[in-house]
Each structure stands twice: as C-alpha cells, then as structure tokens.
Amino acid sequence: MSTTRDGLLSAAAAAFDRHGYVRATIDDVCDLAGVTKGALYGHFSSKKALAVAVLDRQAQEWTRTRERLQRAHRSPLQVLVDLGYAVNQDRAVAQRLLFQAPICDDVADRQIAQWTSTVRDLLRTAGYRGELRDGVDVDACADAVVAALVGVHLMSMAVEDPDGVARQVARLWRTWLPSLARPEVCAALRVEPPRRRP
Secondary structure, three states, rough: OOOHHHHHHHHHHHHHHHHHHHHHOHHHHHHOOOOHHHHHOOOOHHHHHHHHHHHHHHHHHHHHHHHHHHHHHHOHHHHHHHHHHOOHHHHHHHHHHHHHHHHHHHHHHHHHHHHHHHHHHHHHHHHOOOOOOOOOOHHHHHHHHHHHHHHHHHHHHHHHOOOOHHHHHHHHHHHHHHHHHOOOHHHHOOOOOOOOOO
C-alpha cells in the first residue's frame, strides 16, 4: 500500500470519527492527510469509495488479528474470545462508520457475513477438537454470537461509553461459553480481555 493511500485512509478514519460520515468533507480528509484534492482523487473516486476503503482495511486487519491469535492459542474458543476484544481505535472508528452510514449498507452486509463465517469456522474447529458441548448448533450460535457482539458495540456507541465495551464483552462470554463449551474446556478459557490487545 502506498504511503499516500495509507495516510489518506488514516485521515479519513479520523475525519469520519470527528465529524461523522455525512458532515466530514473531502477537504477535511485532505487537510488531515496533508495532500491536495488531486492526490486524493488519484486514489479514490469519491467520499463513499474512501469510506468503503476504510471499512475494507478494518476487515483485513481483523483477518490478520485472527491469524495472529490462531498462532498464539491452541483453542479456537480462546481465539474467538479474544477476537471479541479486538477493537482498537481504528477499528472502533470503522465500526461506527459501518453502522452509522446508510451509504455503506452493502459493505455492512458483506462484513457481517465475513464475521459470521469466521465465528462459524472457529466453532466448527472447536467441535472437531471436542471442545463443544454435544448438540451445539454451530450455525445458530455463530449468528447469535455475532449479533450479540455487534449489539455490544452499538450499545457502547449509543451511550458513548467506549470503555464499557470490554466489560460488556466479558459479560457476554461469561454468559455464552458455559452453554457452548464442555465444562473442563470452559474452565480453562480466559474470558477477561487479554493483557495486550490482539
């Protein structure tokens, strides 16, 4: 990725966070990035294209985070737990953009499908490894886990409590994991946020 394009994406994320998608302007992004409009339009055809690229970058980062966590943990359920906490400032900005900008609805559908597929894959792997309770409906659980995690983040945006996300995610895992994981597996999982964010 070119330095200019990467800088534009970071500037766009900051502008969308500060002003919201609707009020943020191309001038705001250019000012933050220290580039001309011509430089911006050399990489992005519109504000919507810029917003979609911010969201796509977030999705790529989430995939890299999953890969890193899979190298660090043997248990796919621990990977799943830690993915629930994988929200740094750039990701939080992208999530607000994803859920607040109707112009990005098509991207929201695609990203939620990606998240659901990731959760389903991790749950299936956990099932193959004997970590899940008998009779767990993996597809239904994947949908429900994603809906719950999205709900936690939307609620934190609604009440403007970004620090409450980790507390609510921990509560979610303490509620869900006993119904998903075998007792001995559940007892070995860390449900609190990792000391170092993934």
